[in-house]
Amino acid sequence: MSTNAAGSATTTTATAPTPVDYTALARAARAAGRAMQTASLATRNAALTALKQHLATHRDEIARANAANLAEARTMVASGSLSESTFKRLDLMGDKDAKWHALLEGVDDVVGLPDPTNKVTLATKLDDGLELYRVTCPIGVLLIIFEARPEVVVQISALAIKSGNAVILKGGKEASATLRALHAQVQAALVSVNLPRDAVTLIEGRDAVQALLDQDKYIDVVIPRGSASLVRHIKDSTRIPVLGHADGLCSIYVDAEADVDMAARIAVDAKTNYPAACNAAETLLVNEKVVASGGWAKVIAPALLNAGVTLKCDDVTLAALRTNPTTATAITRGQAVPATPEDFDTEFLSLTIAVRVVADVHAAMAHIHDHGSGHTEAIVTANAETAETFLRGVDAAGAYWNASTRFADGFRYGFGAEIGVSTNKTHARGPVGLEGLVIYKYRVVGKGQTVAEYAAGSGGRKYLHEPIVVTEAVQKRFSH
């Protein structure tokens, strides 16, 4: 499969009804991925530098494509078939080009990140002259499905190039002209440094996604970035490993020994800082002693109500609100209502939180394990032992002590980039940076050894299994 064949296949998707050979397209991505595996860090970084330049040079062309998408989208907003927030996310040159400049700077940032590949993570002398090295390497071919924000094409391409992977991208229909304009510059940048253009392929249409989800021979991982229903649909439709999270149902447990002012501050931040985010809190679990002491009705609830949050409370926490005149009025005006059982399984993504009383940290964890999504769970307590019980026992990608769940984010963690957030229990969990896009291979270097020489009872050679210290000099032999 040549580079050109796949390139034309891609173009065909966008412009003509000729059926696209998605097997050929995936196979071309695989071949490009193998070429990327051998590209030096210097070449990969040069591609990124070229990408930034190509984007800057073609700013007006891209802005025109984006304006065309926006014009169409504007009529859709008017007719009610597109939300105002989706429209806003579509605008690539928003805030007087501030978004655009941030995008270009983001490419520069990726150049500055350390190479996630060619890192020696294990080195063992099996015997004199027989050495084992475990070395990180690119996964191969990624399929990324995203919605709305067209700049994802540039961000993900940059991360794929940096990590030596090939990527197939599928964005939203309403951004298609912008996506094509950005993608053209990504491919131009690749070609300018003699990397294969098929290392980044853009596809369009739902049929394309379905066809590619069958290509488990050529595609190594699927990363859906979007709604929970999108992620669930993808997981149900493919044998390819899926990296991502369907839900972000995060909880905060306010322990008996919590500083209730701190608990109120954390709850307000976790709920209101960005309610649509997957790391926003959806459930508040309040220790019964905090209810009994008034910490709930006099401090935490008023803070949430003041921040405009609607409280969906179980019997005990609702009854407590009636004891305080301020919070009692919230019930009267409908800002504090009885919770239904479903509320504790709901990702509200809005200024609403479900509230329930619990007896202790174990009851809190039991609730989280029954209802949570394994994303990020926080405890507020002054008791280090209780905190340790929670941090060790809670089964989630993030276990937090006295901090807002909103910190669960690749940039806040200092990864310099985020591919997405994973609630998987294999490969990568939590915010995923460049390290999530690599795997490793074992290199064995010998002098002609055979295993027969090491057979038990043969009186032959014995394995040493001595660790090799990975000095900078050793690492340098693998860097590239």
Place this chain on the structure above:
Amino acid sequence: MSTNAAGSATTTTATAPTPVDYTALARAARAAGRAMQTASLATRNAALTALKQHLATHRDEIARANAANLAEARTMVASGSLSESTFKRLDLMGDKDAKWHALLEGVDDVVGLPDPTNKVTLATKLDDGLELYRVTCPIGVLLIIFEARPEVVVQISALAIKSGNAVILKGGKEASATLRALHAQVQAALVSVNLPRDAVTLIEGRDAVQALLDQDKYIDVVIPRGSASLVRHIKDSTRIPVLGHADGLCSIYVDAEADVDMAARIAVDAKTNYPAACNAAETLLVNEKVVASGGWAKVIAPALLNAGVTLKCDDVTLAALRTNPTTATAITRGQAVPATPEDFDTEFLSLTIAVRVVADVHAAMAHIHDHGSGHTEAIVTANAETAETFLRGVDAAGAYWNASTRFADGFRYGFGAEIGVSTNKTHARGPVGLEGLVIYKYRVVGKGQTVAEYAAGSGGRKYLHEPIVVTEAVQKRFSH
């Protein structure tokens, strides 16, 4: 879901036609897994020590169960419905109890392995008083499907207990009495140290497997250990991540600059040391210069023929055999035959190898990428640069230079144990030891911080993102 309920569910599978509630069984495993996550290393090791003692104490009872299985199997061998090799693998007390003692010592070895959990693999000061730690932890619930060898129950249980995971085990029907006898001692050992007996569950029957493959809410990873067709069937039947390899189609490339004596030695070892193993060589790629020089017909081919190997050759390598009287007779007697195209996609698992001429290292890699299974690939060459091209460029779990592919094995790598071999591109690749049974969680420890304080342009706090040196003292805070 109580421990007893799942325990009785398991028993029911084995003895009565009452339908088993596999959702309840999987949920019980999940609950047990969560309890295992908080078990200290001392408790987990105590369970292993108890396991060894329980097995030793109940040796005769287990031997009787095994004898019953063997008696049934003997009649099946006589009637031709069971192979002699499967029969041999069934014998737990073989070689005058040597196998049994090796099994008990294997449990001791696992006690001696380092704890794969609670290891700090990343530590970052996000800000003063706001710290991020990435700490390894058990995956959760494993489903292991294996064939024939009953001792796998003990080996896998030991690895699951050590790594803090719960495991559901399904073995072969012909070993069922032995499996139940071993499993009873595993559960007795768990209970003796107050760990949940549901941490290790034994199931029987194909229906059980199919029902559990649907339990993606409670089971985190499936590890099939058996035939390629078993692995493929599992991969096609579940949304749960599958760790394993369907095929082991390993190749050896003999470069133009190879020491042909070394190449012959490696090829003979890789093909004949244990032909049924997944790391045995199935294809030999010979550089055209090695054919032209006679290295193939005079050194490598004779060595393989002497070792009893049948050669399935392409035109060029077969023609070369005619030029040497010794190898020409191999053609006459049918030990060297023309290869069909399918031979290069075949895992022979016997004393047969496919042979093909290639122009250079790039052609060799292209052949491997078209036909290989990504397991282990070797190059024989004296040229370090050619070797580096191969080691970096070949897309496989193992990339070998001047060594037999048969070294691809967890014990030979020094892992002390092997769960299986993976040709996946995510999570774990190559021989998988205890490290393959863990994932990590992110712990954030703060003093009540909110992300709003760190908002860009707010004039507020800034992230420091300073690495925290993981000293022994830091690590010790997380050990348990």
